[in-house]
Structures are given as structure tokens and as C-alpha cells.
Amino acid sequence: MMRHFFLFLSGHRGVRRWMETSSVSKKFTRRFIAGETLADALTVCADLAREGIWSTLDHLGENVTSVEEAAASRDAYLQALAGIEARGLPATVSVKLTQLGLDLDEDGCLENVRQMAAKAAPGRVEIDMESSAYTDRTLGIAERAAAGFERVRCVIQAYLYRSGADIERMNRLAIPVRLCKGAYDEPAAVAFRQKREVDRNYLALMKTLLDQGNYPAIATHDERIIGEAFRYARERTIAPDKFEFQMLYGIRRDLQRRIVDLGYRLRLYVPYGTAWYPYFMRRLAERPANVVFVLRNLLR
Numbered sequence: 001m002m003r004h005f006f007l008f009l010s011g012h013r014g015v016r017r018w019m020e021t022s023s024v025s026k027k028f029t030r031r032f033i034a035g036e037t038l039a040d041a042l043t044v045c046a047d048l049a050r051e052g053i054w055s056t057l058d059h060l061g062e063n064v065t066s067v068e069e070a071a072a073s074r075d076a077y078l079q080a081l082a083g084i085e086a087r088g089l090p091a092t093v094s095v096k097l098t099q100l101g102l103d104l105d106e107d108g109c110l111e112n113v114r115q116m117a118a119k120a121a122p123g124r125v126e127i128d129m130e131s132s133a134y135t136d137r138t139l140g141i142a143e144r145a146a147a148g149f150e151r152v153r154c155v156i157q158a159y160l161y162r163s164g165a166d167i168e169r170m171n172r173l174a175i176p177v178r179l180c181k182g183a184y185d186e187p188a189a190v191a192f193r194q195k196r197e198v199d200r201n202y203l204a205l206m207k208t209l210l211d212q213g214n215y216p217a218i219a220t221h222d223e224r225i226i227g228e229a230f231r232y233a234r235e236r237t238i239a240p241d242k243f244e245f246q247m248l249y250g251i252r253r254d255l256q257r258r259i260v261d262l263g264y265r266l267r268l269y270v271p272y273g274t275a276w277y278p279y280f281m282r283r284l285a286e287r288p289a290n291v292v293f294v295l296r297n298l299l300r
């Protein structure tokens with residue numbers, strides 16, 4: 001119930017406006033959000049790099065309503081890529097296609113992706129996956145970019161029934177995949193609703209990716225799944241540099257340390273920007289215990 005409540009709030013405009021302009025918000029978001037500016041985010045990436053952790057920068061924002069806004073998002077990402085390059089950071093960028101105008105003009109959106117990929121070193125652009133309304137269009141753009149040699153990483157969500165077929169398609173095209181469980185509230189017509197079923201599908205898809213994928217990213221904080229990835233990689237003699245783990249900034253820092261200490265690659269998803277509200281609410285939805293963390297910070 002809490003999950004549905006926070007997912008509902010994540011789309012509530014009034015609460016969002018209040019939260020984003022509230023002077024106390026920094027107090028409870030700083031654990032999960034790097035800051036409001038690119039400079040804040042690059043500083044976090046540099047600190048993580050010193051700990052042997054790579055990062056992917058997410059300039060927060062979703063669903064722009066004009067081509068100009070989409071171009072401004074693209075430019076923010078081009079600046080992020082330039083900042084990463086200038087500071088020699090082991091970082092990529094992660095972008096949502098609705099930020100680059102997917103709802104307005106699919107070809108224009110592809111062009112924005114191409115400009116980013118052309119500017120970046122190979123493998124530096126990752127495309128997040130949004131709700132199932134966008135799955136076909138998002139994978140279509142990743143494929144069209146790959147056909148023009150601008151290979152970008154795309155995301156597959158283990159909760160969708162279709163994901164096995166999508167992974168096979170991405171593997172055939174050697175498009176790198178980030179596998180996650182899925183963060184949106186999807187109906188039973190398209191997605192598994194029980195955690196047990198999602199986890200079972202995740203494990204099966206993860207093994208397919210480890211065997212046949214192009215440098216896959218295993219994105220989860222699930223200790224049992226991460227343990228199974230270690231075990232499977234050892235069993236199949238898959239070297240630690242053939243894949244990477246990905247986790248969210250501020251979540252399960254104990255497990256993050258353990259992954260790096262064991263000699264595996266870890267990249268953290270580092271969000272920054274002023275439009276942090278929907279991202280933040282999705283993190284609360286995933287783990288209501290985070291609300292306690294938030295409240296504790298507010299009372300400090």
C-alpha cells in the first residue's frame with residue numbers, strides 16, 4: 001500500500017511544487033541526490049572515483065513539453081559529458097528519452113541522442129527505461145542509434161513479461177543492457193506483480209546477459225541476486241571486467257563497499273538537478289524504511 005501511495009505522490013503537482021521549493025528539502029534529499037548543480041555532481045563522482053567506484057550522472061527531469069525544453073536537456077547532458085571528459089572521470093551519463101522530447105518528436109529525440117553519443121567517448125551514454133508506454137519507442141531509438149554506430153546502453157526491466165525477448169534482440173545487436181527490476185506501477189497485463197516472480201525472472205535474464213550480453217550491467221541492491229551473480233560468474237569463469245554492477249547513490253553503501261573490495265566493478269547512479277522530486281519519491285516507494293531516515297534528518 002505504501003508503495004502505491006508514494007508512487008501516487010510522485011506524480012502529484014502540488015506536493016511536488018511545495019517539496020522542490022521548501023528550504024528544508026536539502027536536509028532529507030542529500031543522501032540520495034548529489035546536489036542541484038553539475039559542479040556538485042562532478043565533485044561527488046570525483047569522490048567516488050577515489051574510492052574505486054564509477055558513476056553515471058542523471059540530470060533529473062522527465063517529460064518535457066516543448067522542443068526547446070528537450071534541447072535544453074540535451075545541452076545540460078552535453079555539458080555533463082564535457083565536464084566528465086575535462087576531469088577525466090570514470091563516468092557515463094544516464095538520460096530518460098522523455099527528457100529529450102520522445103513524446104513530441106521521435107526523430108528529433110533520436111537526433112538528440114545521436115548528438116550526445118557523438119560527443120561522448122564510446123559507451124558513455126545510457127538510456128533509462130520509463131513506463132511500459134515507452135518500451136517499444138525507447139528500444140527502437142537504441143537500435144536506430146546502434147545502426148548508425150552510436151552504441152548506447154539501454155535498460156531492460158525484469159518485471160515486464162516481454163523482457164526475455166527484448167534481451168535476446170539486444171544481445172543479437174550487441175547493444176549493452178542494464179538489467180533492473182523496474183520502478184513503475186505496471187498492470188498485471190504486462191508485468192509480474194509479485195516480488196518473487198520478478199526476482200525469478202531477474203535471475204534468469206541476468207544469466208542470459210552474463211553468458212551472451214555485451215558488457216551487461218547488473219543493476220540491483222538485492223544481496224541474494226548479487227551473490228548469485230558472483231557465484232554464476234565464478235562457475236562460468238566470466239572475468240570481473242566482462243560486466244559491472246550498478247547501484248543507486250546513497251543506497252546500501254555497505255554492499256557497495258563489499259562489491260568493490262571483492263574486485264568487481266561498481267557504478268553508482270548519481271542524480272543531480274532541481275527537478276529531484278519524482279526520483280526521490282520512487283526511492284521512498286521502494287523502501288518505506290527510507291521515510292524513517294528522512295524524518296530523522298528533518299528532526300535533527
Ligand SMILES: Cc1cc2nc3c(=O)[nH]c(=O)nc-3n(C[C@H](O)[C@H](O)[C@H](O)COP(=O)(O)OP(=O)(O)OC[C@H]3O[C@@H](n4cnc5c(N)ncnc54)[C@H](O)[C@@H]3O)c2cc1C
Nearest residue numbers: 128129180181182183219220221222246247248269286287
Ligand atoms: C543503477 C540503477 C539504474 C536503474 N535504472 C532504472 C531504469 O532505467 N528504469 C527503471 O524502471 N528502474 C530503474 N532502476 C530502479 C529499479 O528498477 C528498482 O526499482 C530499484 O533498483 C529497486 O530494486 P532492487 O533491484 O534494488 O530490489 P528490491 O527487491 O526492491 O530491493 C532489494 C533490497 O535492496 C535494498 N533497497 C532497494 N531499494 C532501496 C531503497 N530505495 N532504499 C534503501 N534500500 C533499498 C533493500 O535492502 C532491499 O531489501 C534502476 C536501479 C539502479 C540500481
